[in-house]
Amino acid sequence: MEGLKVSNANLTVYIHPSKSNQVSQAVLRELSSLLFTFSEIVDGVVLAYDVNSLDTCAKILSGVHPYFGVKLKVNFLLFSPKPNTLLEGKVVKLTEDSIQVVVLGFSAAVIAEKDIREEFVWKMKKGHEVYASRSNKRHVIKVGTMIRFLVKSFDEEILHVYGSLIPDHTGSIHWLDKNLEVVSHADRSEKKKRIQPERVMLEQDAVDGELSTLDFVEKRTSAKRQKHLEES
The missing domain is CATH 2.40.50.140 (Nucleic acid-binding proteins)
Incomplete structure (x- = not known):
């Protein structure tokens, strides 16, 4: 089925300082929040994800509540139906x-x-x-x-x-699916029928004075008949 694709993305997930001792769980929780929603970042509805790598060196952001960013590489399975698919x-x-x-x-x-x-x-x-x-x-x-x-x-x-x-x-x-199989089989049979007459015609034709297949068979048959008469 069309409309499904895999996308590789480099993301930065921002984690609250209170989760600093549970980074992996916090990252997975953030990614899970994307499931079955449309994400403009990856241009599709996220159906599944697989984290390839996670950078443990977090960068702290300044502010009243200093979140820290965790970089990671993720493979997403996306549902992204486009017109005419x-x-x-x-x-x-x-x-x-x-x-x-x-x-x-x-x-x-x-x-x-x-x-x-x-x-x-x-x-x-x-x-x-x-x-x-x-x-x-x-x-x-x-x-x-x-x-x-x-x-x-x-x-x-x-x-x-x-x-x-x-x-x-x-x-x-x-x-x-069943109808396409029947049509495909009929097309193959029709092609075989069309090919056979062409092969016969090519074998029967003589080119530039050379003997055709039928001429060769007739001469070989005549030679055998003559040899049989001489032996008799």
Whole structure:
């Protein structure tokens, strides 16, 4: 899935003097406060972190409450969905007006009716609301379906994604993956069919007076027949 990335950052964490004897715990507490919030420093929602190194030489800041800064190197796992990237999520609610999705278990996404391609039609099926494809009856989106959709925009403050199912490569992940395998297999078979006639034609043609494969086979067959007659 797109929208996930790893970022390496050099940070300075400022610790209160009262925590001077618990620097590691204080640093981890500060980093934990960043989890599942959007950070402009690393340009993404922090999902996880791993501290690579921690400088024990702290620099004391002057002031009424002299905090001290601790330098460290951190690897962040970020959720940073950009417009026109693909995300995957689970459908949690479906109405005639929209499809609501949860991404990675924490970020809400909504796909409005205007952003659902005309191929899909809303209908009631066995007492449940679904979006069913006109072109393939097995391509159905319902509550619980994992879907792949395009990002239109991302609200960094409330971690809300606005998505789209307009492109053909969006929809039910199960159906898309299975359909792509079938198409890929059909393409490979078609390529083999196209290649074989070309090879036969090349083998049959004579270039600049040289014998073609068929000419060679015919002459070798004639020689064998002549040899057989002479032995008889």
